[in-house]
Amino acid sequence: MDGLILFLIPIAAIAGWGVISPRSQWRVLESWAYRDPEANEPSEGAFVMRWIVQFVILAVVVWLVVDISRTDDPRSAANSTSAPTSTASAAEQILEDFDVEAATVVMAPEVTEAPEQAQEVKIVEYKEITGAAPPAYVAQEFAGKSGSWLILGVRADKPPTAVRVNEIQKSIVFASVTTGCDAPCPTATVTSGETFYLVPVQLRRPLGHRHVWNGELPVGA
Numbered sequence: 001m002d003g004l005i006l007f008l009i010p011i012a013a014i015a016g017w018g019v020i021s022p023r024s025q026w027r028v029l030e031s032w033a034y035r036d037p038e039a040n041e042p043s044e045g046a047f048v049m050r051w052i053v054q055f056v057i058l059a060v061v062v063w064l065v066v067d068i069s070r071t072d073d074p075r076s077a078a079n080s081t082s083a084p085t086s087t088a089s090a091a092e093q094i095l096e097d098f099d100v101e102a103a104t105v106v107m108a109p110e111v112t113e114a115p116e117q118a119q120e121v122k123i124v125e126y127k128e129i130t131g132a133a134p135p136a137y138v139a140q141e142f143a144g145k146s147g148s149w150l151i152l153g154v155r156a157d158k159p160p161t162a163v164r165v166n167e168i169q170k171s172i173v174f175a176s177v178t179t180g181c182d183a184p185c186p187t188a189t190v191t192s193g194e195t196f197y198l199v200p201v202q203l204r205r206p207l208g209h210r211h212v213w214n215g216e217l218p219v220g221a
Contacts, residue, residue, distance in 0.1 A: 005065055012061040018054030022047045025054075090136035097127045097135065098153045103196045105141050108160045108177070110201055115162050118178035121190040123214040125153040126175070128207045138200065148203040150212065152177055156193035163201045173212050175201065175219070189215075 018025045026047070031037035042050070094103055114120075129135060131145035138151065150173070154160060158179045166174040177199050179190060212219045 005068055008061050008065055012058060012065070015054045015058035015061060019051060019058055022050045022054065026050070090139075093135045094137045097151075098125050098196065098198070100153075100196045103137065103153070103198045104159070105138055105198045105200070106159050107141055108163045108199050111162045111164055114164070114176070114178060115180075117181060117183060117185060118162060119181040119185050119188075119190055120215070121154045121156050121160060121177045121179050123152050123154055123175060123177055123212075123219050126212050126219050127151040127153075128203075131202075138198065141200065148206045150175065150201050150203060150207070152199040152201060153196060154190075154199060155196050156190045157195065158193075159195075160197055160199050163199050165201045165203065167204055169210075171210055173203070173207065173210050175212055175214055 014025075023041075026042060027037065031041070034040040091101065095101060127135075127150070129138070129142075129149050129151060131142050131147050131149055134142040134145075134149075142149075150165070152163065152175055154177050156179050158181075160177045161180045162178045164174075164176040164178075
């Protein structure tokens with residue numbers, strides 16, 4: 001946009017000259033084309049029309065420069081509606097996908113076996129996403145990621161510490177989320193808590209028609 005402004009500045013200068021002194025502008029820029037400039041000087045009416053045209057050009061150029069400057073101003077971008085819209089979109093998507101108003105994203109490490117000091121947490125809902133186009137509520141965590149992912153929703157008092165996924169079956173994906181606990185760990189599965197957590201885990205291939213199971217039951221059962 002800086003190049004466009006530099007292009008408009010000379011036009012504004014010439015138009016301003018025509019507004020201030022249309023007669024002198026004609027004498028400098030156009031009179032040289034006549035053998036007898038004084039005999040061919042435009043009438044007063046022609047100079048008035050020239051003044052009107054130059055004034056309109058000057059007004060348009062000034063408006064363009066101001067508009068371009070406002071667009072390029074970083075403070076204008078900061079005050080735009082993009083940020084509030086993004087926040088509202090994230091809240092709306094969380095509510096639609098997991099039926100909760102707020103959630104905490106935890107990028108728990110993926111493990112192949114259940115940790116020794118851990119307690120199983122019930123997965124209450126899940127959402128399949130692509131890393132390249134994640135929903136707003138996990139956009140920050142998925143910067144630079146790709147592939148197919150599951151977002152597992154759990155409710156607990158402690159943050160999840162590990163996540164497992166087993167894709168051996170053709171029609172079922174087994175998923176498991178665990179949280180840390182003090183020895184001896186309770187054998188009962190955690191089914192409630194103050195915080196709703198979102199735990200991402202990557203899939204080897206898109207979920208497709210496969211179902212997600214948590215233990216011996218499908219998620220949501």
